[in-house]
Amino acid sequence: MSATHVRVRVGEEHYALPIEEVTEVSELPVRTPVPGAPSTVLGVASLRGQVIPVADLSAILGLGRSERPARMVVAQVGGQRAGLAVDAVTDVGFLPVASEPAGGRHLTGAALVEGDLVGLLAVGSVLDAIGGGRG
Amino acid sequence: MSGPDAALLDLFREETAERLDRIVEGLLAAEAGGAHAEQVDALFRDVHSIKGNAGMVGFDEARAIAHAMEDLLDRSRERGELVLSLVEPLLQASDAIRRAVEGEHGVAAPAIARLSMHDEGRQTPREASVAGGAPVAGGASPTAGASANGDAPATGPAPAAAGGSLRVAAEKVDTLLDAVGEASLHHRRIEHLVGDDSRGAGNEALEEELDRGQRLLGDLQDAVLQMRTLPLASIAGRFPRAVRDLAVREGKEVELVLEGTETQLDRTILDGISETISHLLSNAVVHGLEPAAEREQAGKPARGRVELRAEQRGGMVAIEVSDDGRGVRDEVLREASRRGSLVDVLAEAGFSTAERVTEAAGRGVGLDAVKTSVEALGGSLEVVSRPGSGTRATLLLPLTLALLRVLLVERDGYPFGIPLGSVIEALPVERSTALGGRTVLELRGRSVALTDLAESLGASGAPLGPRAPAIVVAAGGERAAVLVDGVLGEQEVVVKSLGLLAWVPGYLGAAVLGDGRVALVLDPAHVIRRAALGRSAPPTARNAPALDAGTQNAAVPKGSGGVDGSAGANGRPSANGSAAANEASRRSRVLVVDDQITVRELQRSILETAGYEVGTARDGREALDALTGDAVVDLVVTDLQMPNLDGIGLLEAIRADPERAELPVVVLTSMGDEADRRKGAQAGADAYLVKRDFDQRALLDTVARLIGE
Numbered sequence: 001m002s003a004t005h006v007r008v009r010v011g012e013e014h015y016a017l018p019i020e021e022v023t024e025v026s027e028l029p030v031r032t033p034v035p036g037a038p039s040t041v042l043g044v045a046s047l048r049g050q051v052i053p054v055a056d057l058s059a060i061l062g063l064g065r066s067e068r069p070a071r072m073v074v075a076q077v078g079g080q081r082a083g084l085a086v087d088a089v090t091d092v093g094f095l096p097v098a099s100e101p102a103g104g105r106h107l108t109g110a111a112l113v114e115g116d117l118v119g120l121l122a123v124g125s126v127l128d129a130i131g132g133g134r135g
Numbered sequence: 136m137s138g139p140d141a142a143l144l145d146l147f148r149e150e151t152a153e154r155l156d157r158i159v160e161g162l163l164a165a166e167a168g169g170a171h172a173e174q175v176d177a178l179f180r181d182v183h184s185i186k187g188n189a190g191m192v193g194f195d196e197a198r199a200i201a202h203a204m205e206d207l208l209d210r211s212r213e214r215g216e217l218v219l220s221l222v223e224p225l226l227q228a229s230d231a232i233r234r235a236v237e238g239e240h241g242v243a244a245p246a247i248a249r250l251s252m253h254d255e256g257r258q259t260p261r262e263a264s265v266a267g268g269a270p271v272a273g274g275a276s277p278t279a280g281a282s283a284n285g286d287a288p289a290t291g292p293a294p295a296a297a298g299g300s301l302r303v304a305a306e307k308v309d310t311l312l313d314a315v316g317e318a319s320l321h322h323r324r325i326e327h328l329v330g331d332d333s334r335g336a337g338n339e340a341l342e343e344e345l346d347r348g349q350r351l352l353g354d355l356q357d358a359v360l361q362m363r364t365l366p367l368a369s370i371a372g373r374f375p376r377a378v379r380d381l382a383v384r385e386g387k388e389v390e391l392v393l394e395g396t397e398t399q400l401d402r403t404i405l406d407g408i409s410e411t412i413s414h415l416l417s418n419a420v421v422h423g424l425e426p427a428a429e430r431e432q433a434g435k436p437a438r439g440r441v442e443l444r445a446e447q448r449g450g451m452v453a454i455e456v457s458d459d460g461r462g463v464r465d466e467v468l469r470e471a472s473r474r475g476s477l478v479d480v481l482a483e484a485g486f487s488t489a490e491r492v493t494e495a496a497g498r499g500v501g502l503d504a505v506k507t508s509v510e511a512l513g514g515s516l517e518v519v520s521r522p523g524s525g526t527r528a529t530l531l532l533p534l535t536l537a538l539l540r541v542l543l544v545e546r547d548g549y550p551f552g553i554p555l556g557s558v559i560e561a562l563p564v565e566r567s568t569a570l571g572g573r574t575v576l577e578l579r580g581r582s583v584a585l586t587d588l589a590e591s592l593g594a595s596g597a598p599l600g601p602r603a604p605a606i607v608v609a610a611g612g613e614r615a616a617v618l619v620d621g622v623l624g625e626q627e628v629v630v631k632s633l634g635l636l637a638w639v640p641g642y643l644g645a646a647v648l649g650d651g652r653v654a655l656v657l658d659p660a661h662v663i664r665r666a667a668l669g670r671s672a673p674p675t676a677r678n679a680p681a682l683d684a685g686t687q688n689a690a691v692p693k694g695s696g697g698v699d700g701s702a703g704a705n706g707r708p709s710a711n712g713s714a715a716a717n718e719a720s721r722r723s724r725v726l727v728v729d730d731q732i733t734v735r736e737l738q739r740s741i742l743e744t745a746g747y748e749v750g751t752a753r754d755g756r757e758a759l760d761a762l763t764g765d766a767v768v769d770l771v772v773t774d775l776q777m778p779n780l781d782g783i784g785l786l787e788a789i790r791a792d793p794e795r796a797e798l799p800v801v802v803l804t805s806m807g808d809e810a811d812r813r814k815g816a817q818a819g820a821d822a823y824l825v826k827r828d829f830d831q832r833a834l835l836d837t838v839a840r841l842i843g844e
Contacts, residue, residue, distance in 0.1 A: 034639055034642070050631065051633065
């Protein structure tokens with residue numbers, strides 16, 4: 001199955017989100033930190049009057065905190081929504097079948113794109129991590 | 136069954152639930168006082184519509200049950216009355232429809248079988264019962280086919296549109312509310328642009344239009360919030376049934392009285408309190424009311440009375456659940472008066488002293504849960520009880536969760552909102568002492584737990600300033616004071632859910648401010664709980680024995696400057712110095728004018744602490760009264776926007792009076808608008824301070840400069 005994905009870069013690594021689960025891509029907005037939230041959460045931000053949690057994708061994937069995230073991918077699965085801070089959004093396009101096995105609990109697989117290994121994100125699982133595993 | 140889309144199914148479920156509520160209500164009314172022909176007609180119509188709709192969307196079990204009920208009711212209709220023994224099976228059948236609609240399978244056959252048993256009773260209507268006369272449990276769907284098999288569902292009353300009302304998905308209303316919020320933000324941005332623009336400022340036509348826009352947006356917001364409210368009746372439908380079932384199980388006779396169910400509440404709050412009310416009602420029936428024999432012995436009617444009453448009280452809605460039962464025992468009341476709160480004693484009883492107290496109290500089971508859930512909604516719970524004559528629990532709930540007046544404060548560079556209903560006062564911390572490891576604030580003879588706001592949320596912030604303002608908050612009868620870096624002022628905000636982060640404790644939600652920043656809205660109950668834990672002293676808490684409590688009007692200013700020897704960092708001694716200098720003759724008197732009590736009190740404490748005598752007034756008119764009074768006023772600090780007579784009006788009145796033309800006036804307002812500033816200056820203000828970057832040092836310096844010279 002190949003489908004349109006939004007590809008992002010986090011540090012040296014590449015990941016992709018199914019486009020159906022991305023509502024928009026924007027500059028990383030100003031955040032208000034939320035004491036008590038998981039350390040992966042950068043805070044909450046206003047997105048056209050709505051309040052959304054913003055989390056560090058790098059930290060969620062266990063790659064350590066992102067140094068200078070610049071962009072935000074707003075992901076939504078069901079009624080759950082959050083902004084994911086990434087270093088860059090590299091491409092929007094078709095991704096070949098996930099041919100490679102993938103490690104990590106937030107991945108459904110991986111695909112080779114122009115020599116880069118791109119991890120396919122299980123967006124629902126990423127959002128669950130922000131929700132403290134409480135759905 | 137394929138076909139009906141999700142939205143249609145939701146609509147069907149919602150409508151069916153409403154009809155079922157009405158059916159249950161009608162059946163209970165029939166049980167209580169016999170049903171007239173028209174009530175039976177109404178029952179019949181509702182059942183008939185459910186049947187038709189269920190058939191359309193493919194809920195065959197629900198359709199079959201409704202069909203069987205319809206047959207039964209049809210015959211009652213012919214007879215012109217509803218036989219009492221039919222109520223129970225019809226109630227059970229209604230429940231079965233509810234379950235079928237929620238997706239449960241296999242509920243139809245048993246329900247229909249029961250109905251058919253009772254249907255046999257039509258020969259001897261008065262005696263019909265399950266126990267009597269072995270019924271002929273004929274076919275699974277015994278009466279089907281008798282009449283209406285293939286009726287068009289349209290013969291019932293038209294669904295939805297009745298009464299000119301419109302069904303709209305709740306999310307659509309929320310989207311609308313968001314859009315209105317956005318429009319308000321947009322409006323504020325335009326106001327700022329106009330205020331900054333030389334061509335815009337002073338243009339009266341433009342300002343008039345902006346005012347009009349603001350009013351229109353306010354009306355719009357009110358209208359949308361209205362749409363979010365529903366009457367208590369929308370959840371009260373199931374209570375009579377629940378109470379009845381419980382009473383039957385307990386072998387008690389209970390009369391449930393509902394009053395004020397037309398009272399409107401925010402949808403979100405209604406969702407949150409349905410369980411809570413059930414809980415209180417069940418406590419009243421199970422623990423509150425005595426068995427009939429005991430009641431008669433006590434000279435009460437055998438039938439116990441439970442009341443559910445709702446009414447609006449100011450900006451809150453009060454929901455009371457009361458009973459005329461045994462009340463709590465004397466010893467529980469004594470413990471309550473010792474501890475200051477009956478709720479706390481009863482809530483704890485549910486945990487610790489277990490059965491004995493619980494039973495004796497006639498309450499207490501799970502009251503802690505009730506208290507927690509009410510507080511999570513920004514409300515409070517109060518219980519009063521008289522031994523022997525009953526108990527009353529009152530839930531006090533905000534009218535709406537969506538729109539909230541908050542005191543905006545700042546900690547570590549970020550804004551936080553504290554619901555204004557919970558704010559008692561704001562004052563700079565001068566006196567705090569450590570009591571057994573807890574830091575407390577002496578407040579008019581009472582000690583209040585004191586905590587750093589950041590710490591109460593489990594975070595660590597930059598060290599607090601030397602005389603950080605403390606906000607005293609109250610919830611559920613408890614108080615605590617939280618230290619912040621500054622107070623930004625009051626504001627009405629639209630509270631939004633934190634979404635995925637809604638589980639993080641400590642917050643009611645978040646609000647988007649005019650400048651686009653997001654402020655977390657604090658849950659006062661959480662803050663108070665954390666403060667009570669009192670884990671450690673905040674960095675600025677001064678355990679100074681030198682600060683003898685109770686000397687609020689001490690002659691010598693007790694600025695922190697001189698005490699810890701770091702005057703340079705804390706503030707210029709000039710402010711303190713000039714006030715002290717005046718001390719020789721007479722202490723200078725400052726009149727603080729502001730319609731917001733928190734701002735007024737905050738300024739009062741800051742100025743009093745610096746050695747000034749302070750008077751307060753709530754608006755310009757009161758201020759003018761105070762100025763013509765006995766006390767000589769040396770300086771006025773005034774807000775701009777106030778009722779009756781605003782700050783500009785006050786200024787003009789002062790300047791127009793030859794005796795006071797030279798009286799220094801400091802304008803302090805929440806608006807940083809250039810236009811405001813100009814208006815103030817034109818009217819003769821001597822200084823202008825903005826609440827947003829309100830800084831007590833700036834205030835003290837300004838006051839000292841204007842009085843000193």
